[in-house]
Amino acid sequence: MEYILKNGIVYDPANKVNGEKKDVMFKDGKIVEKVSSDAKVLDVTDKIVMPAGVDPHSHVAGPKLVVGRLYRPEDSRKGVTQKTNLLRGESGFSIPSCPTTGYRYSRLGYGTVVEAAMPPLEAKHTHDEIATIPNIDIPALPLFGNNWFVLEFAREGKIDELAAFISAWLKISKGYGVKIVNPCGSEAWGWGMNVHGINDKAPYFDVTSKEVIRALAKANEKLGLPHSIHIHPNDLGHPGNVPTTLETFESVKDIDKNAAVRNQNLHCCHLQFHSYSGNSWKDASSGAEEVAKYVNKADNITCDVGQVTFDETTTMTADAPMEYDLFKLSGLKWVNKDIECETAAGIIPIIYSPKSPVNTLQWAIGLELFLHIDDPWKVCLTTDHPNAGPFIRYPRIISWLMSNERRMEMIDNEVHKWVHSRTTLPTLDREYDFYDIATITRAAPAKIHGFSDRGELTPGYNADIAVYDINPNDIDPSKEHELIEKKFGLTDYTIKDGEILVKDKEIVKVKESSTIWTNVKGYEEEEKAVIEGIMPFFNQYYSIKWENYPVHDHYLSNPIRVDVEASK
Amino acid sequence: MAYEEPITDYDEIVENCTCAFCGCNCDDLDYLVKDGHVVGVRHACRLGASKIMEDMDQRLIVPMVRDDNGELKEVDWDTALDKAAEYIANSIRPVMYGWSETSTECMKEGLALGEYIGAVLDNQATICHGPSLQAVQNAGYPIQTLGEVQNRADVCVYSGSNAMNSHPRHLARYSVFCRGFFRSRGRFDRTVVTMDPKFTDTAKMSDKWIGFEQNGDYGFYNAIRAVLKGKELSQDVISGIPKEDIYELVEEMKNAEFGVLFFGLGLTHTLSKQRNIDIAIKMVQDLNKFSKWGLTPMRGHFNVNGFNIFMAFETGFPFGVDFARGYARYVLGETNTIDLLTRGEPDVFLVIAADPGAHFPNKANQHLAKIPVIQIDIHWGPSTELADVVLPGSFIGVECGGTSYRMDGVLIFMKKAIDKPETCRDDEWIVRELKERVMKLRKEPNVAPEYIPNPAAQ
Ligand code: SF4
Numbered sequence A: 001m002e003y004i005l006k007n008g009i010v011y012d013p014a015n016k017v018n019g020e021k022k023d024v025m026f027k028d029g030k031i032v033e034k035v036s037s038d039a040k041v042l043d044v045t046d047k048i049v050m051p052a053g054v055d056p057h058s059h060v061a062g063p064k065l066v067v068g069r070l071y072r073p074e075d076s077r078k079g080v081t082q083k084t085n086l087l088r089g090e091s092g093f094s095i096p097s098c099p100t101t102g103y104r105y106s107r108l109g110y111g112t113v114v115e116a117a118m119p120p121l122e123a124k125h126t127h128d129e130i131a132t133i134p135n136i137d138i139p140a141l142p143l144f145g146n147n148w149f150v151l152e153f154a155r156e157g158k159i160d161e162l163a164a165f166i167s168a169w170l171k172i173s174k175g176y177g178v179k180i181v182n183p184c185g186s187e188a189w190g191w192g193m194n195v196h197g198i199n200d201k202a203p204y205f206d207v208t209s210k211e212v213i214r215a216l217a218k219a220n221e222k223l224g225l226p227h228s229i230h231i232h233p234n235d236l237g238h239p240g241n242v243p244t245t246l247e248t249f250e251s252v253k254d255i256d257k258n259a260a261v262r263n264q265n266l267h268c269c270h271l272q273f274h275s276y277s278g279n280s281w282k283d284a285s286s287g288a289e290e291v292a293k294y295v296n297k298a299d300n301i302t303c304d305v306g307q308v309t310f311d312e313t314t315t316m317t318a319d320a321p322m323e324y325d326l327f328k329l330s331g332l333k334w335v336n337k338d339i340e341c342e343t344a345a346g347i348i349p350i351i352y353s354p355k356s357p358v359n360t361l362q363w364a365i366g367l368e369l370f371l372h373i374d375d376p377w378k379v380c381l382t383t384d385h386p387n388a389g390p391f392i393r394y395p396r397i398i399s400w401l402m403s404n405e406r407r408m409e410m411i412d413n414e415v416h417k418w419v420h421s422r423t424t425l426p427t428l429d430r431e432y433d434f435y436d437i438a439t440i441t442r443a444a445p446a447k448i449h450g451f452s453d454r455g456e457l458t459p460g461y462n463a464d465i466a467v468y469d470i471n472p473n474d475i476d477p478s479k480e481h482e483l484i485e486k487k488f489g490l491t492d493y494t495i496k497d498g499e500i501l502v503k504d505k506e507i508v509k510v511k512e513s514s515t516i517w518t519n520v521k522g523y524e525e526e527e528k529a530v531i532e533g534i535m536p537f538f539n540q541y542y543s544i545k546w547e548n549y550p551v552h553d554h555y556l557s558n559p560i561r562v563d564v565e566a567s568k
Numbered sequence B: 001m002a003y004e005e006p007i008t009d010y011d012e013i014v015e016n017c018t019c020a021f022c023g024c025n026c027d028d029l030d031y032l033v034k035d036g037h038v039v040g041v042r043h044a045c046r047l048g049a050s051k052i053m054e055d056m057d058q059r060l061i062v063p064m065v066r067d068d069n070g071e072l073k074e075v076d077w078d079t080a081l082d083k084a085a086e087y088i089a090n091s092i093r094p095v096m097y098g099w100s101e102t103s104t105e106c107m108k109e110g111l112a113l114g115e116y117i118g119a120v121l122d123n124q125a126t127i128c129h130g131p132s133l134q135a136v137q138n139a140g141y142p143i144q145t146l147g148e149v150q151n152r153a154d155v156c157v158y159s160g161s162n163a164m165n166s167h168p169r170h171l172a173r174y175s176v177f178c179r180g181f182f183r184s185r186g187r188f189d190r191t192v193v194t195m196d197p198k199f200t201d202t203a204k205m206s207d208k209w210i211g212f213e214q215n216g217d218y219g220f221y222n223a224i225r226a227v228l229k230g231k232e233l234s235q236d237v238i239s240g241i242p243k244e245d246i247y248e249l250v251e252e253m254k255n256a257e258f259g260v261l262f263f264g265l266g267l268t269h270t271l272s273k274q275r276n277i278d279i280a281i282k283m284v285q286d287l288n289k290f291s292k293w294g295l296t297p298m299r300g301h302f303n304v305n306g307f308n309i310f311m312a313f314e315t316g317f318p319f320g321v322d323f324a325r326g327y328a329r330y331v332l333g334e335t336n337t338i339d340l341l342t343r344g345e346p347d348v349f350l351v352i353a354a355d356p357g358a359h360f361p362n363k364a365n366q367h368l369a370k371i372p373v374i375q376i377d378i379h380w381g382p383s384t385e386l387a388d389v390v391l392p393g394s395f396i397g398v399e400c401g402g403t404s405y406r407m408d409g410v411l412i413f414m415k416k417a418i419d420k421p422e423t424c425r426d427d428e429w430i431v432r433e434l435k436e437r438v439m440k441l442r443k444e445p446n447v448a449p450e451y452i453p454n455p456a457a458q
């Protein structure tokens, strides 16, 4: 089937198309240069056309998510809707059910969402949920930062073996890239402890966080994976964590990146949670300017923000000791889930209130990062869904970024006065334009993840397209922030692989999702040797049989395999 | 135990099969197969082995429909499926109950059918660990995988659970006797405590037995929490336990490097029900201020947890989910099977891989006797006596593959080892057939005419 999206106003930063009136054509699921006269015309005159959204870091599927849903019926009840002939009933606000997750991302114009934390032992479960989420493609990042084998390889400096291990475990878990969460800290949590700073050691394993980060970065580049290491640094959420964050960045400075598709060798997720100055909550202040300054100078660092949205939401992370800290503060119902030989996780509900000084600080730091980081290619829009807020708030964040007036209104009337004394936000009048928005929600995250089939409207790329009912020449985002939020919340068209999923603000089609995984070639022998070496340990200390460990095809929903030729 | 001759007469061994009995989901079983039957099982405990070996005992082989004289008569598959589909399609308040001994693949078909016709889907949690789930929703859920217990735990507590009898390999494979990475001497590196009014088999092999009074659990855990918070106990004896013993126990628990509390129906079903679990969870949360502690409910059936997990990610709610209004409703005491039955609401009851005839209260079963009951199962049981249509399924983990979730939430794929009896069908196939036939009979699904967004999620 051939289509032509006619007369839209196109924002496609990868191709430097900035608000040009232009037709976009696609055929058999791909963007094409031209179509025949039989092509079906979709009139989108004067409406914004962008590549479909790419969420670089979100939590949508897996063992944490399901416990969240299971133990928060009060959240599930918030979003219920009736089944229709096409759609299943929805449920949930911060932790929507799987089908709901797909529908809502689709309505926002998203086509790809990266699940940011998959314990390999629970990879089958994660893929079971991914297969239940329709309309978006979902690559998953397996957790490596506290894996016992990784800790051992890192301590011994065995980078070749570590590379082979990663290569094997991406195949086994059908994972996309290397995720690191509070390296050494979640292992310390096995004994109820944590690490502080990057030079602290994991108990017993006698290896520092810095050594683990460096080893994983080297192995990642050795393999030339499409994505860089994806790190949630130590000391998340602690006042005074700026030095840890900057030392984390600094620790990989000398490691050459080895993948043409991306610029960075380290992606730092939800940087907002890692940009706190001060010594305690009493004297805490924003470290956003200092952190942004580093990012501005460094070519090897990218980030996403994890913007706080002032909602009641659910925090969930593999940084389990941090979740216990939150529990000690709020006393709300606390979930913990330690996973043998690999990682841990914690969950707790949270209410971000504009009346709270700390929450105001967090909100402001997120926005400061967006506004202090000069190059939108280095920063992505996320809420670390659902940690800082649910993903359905992206349109609201866009409206904040595009309107200084709205931000000042909030600063003056709605949020705590700490915003004046502890942050630089009131002094920042930068406003994002539509081109910047397209960059931080599509082009940059796609490039950072090394996708070479999405995130741009380049011929040959997937026809993943979003059309918003906004005429950029006829709206003043500075003033009309409510309209911006509304219009970015529901597309006129969401097109995925050339199929129209949303039309005129209604979902008209539900399709199965795909998962995307990385298949390294050229390490087969080394992988075999590493697995053989690990086997006696596995048989003794894992609670399941090896046969039950890998993700078999049964659990994979339309897998997209990304082949990588490893350079040795 | 008498000496049993090892079995030598078999054609092949199928390794790494998963036991379809308790929530341990042991995935290290070897089946000795001869002439298409499992004649021996290695590694399983007696419960697991006997269930697998006696698969043909009281086996339901052919579909049956109750005739006008009230007799179950053997029929062909089409007749049985059409009859069952007709009952469901004509119902206004169908309940689909069970699911804990079948695969999540089968549940998926069942859920699709349930959403289509507006049924209630519920599982055995409603009569077993429902109070635990309620408590989890109230207080939280600090858990860990079983391998984490194996590798780290130096204190294991069993409360209201006689694991030696109900989950016979639990201690050997996951918690107590096994060697762990940080517990290389296995049993010698661990302290085992049983908290139970009865001196059970598990208590017998424990280092410590705390035999609090019947229904004394809440008071006992409350006292522990008080001591953990630095309070003095004013009574000398609490729930039958001298206060000195409680102080001593608290010290031991605080000094654990990694402690785990396993609890069973003995805790969930005494007087204070979910409040027992509630306070046990809070005690574990308090203990984490001093050392590392977690807990795990000793789930009974091998996939009772699977249903709760599956329903939560598909619908947002773990059990007792009512689709009658076209959206998912979960109201404890209202949308659960027993409540529905005792109120006399359901007009059709589908029971899959469960035995309400044996486990439900009288009043619930009295209502079941009045309405059409469709049974999908592999064995004859009290529910068969109530059934109007009987659809013989196949044995997951032996005759058919499928997904289950262990008590700690780890997904285990249970593979197929032998063929099912020719006249039986896989559960997944049966439920899919029912779904498709119901959809033909009732063209209009239970849906809203158009999508209406929920403003609370905008
Ligand atoms: S402990 Fe449970 S799962 Fe394991 S063999 Fe025995 S009955 Fe089966």
Ligand SMILES: [Zn+2]
Pocket (backbone or CB within 6 Å): A057, A058, A059, A116, A269, A270, A317, A384, A387
């Ligand atoms: Zn995250």
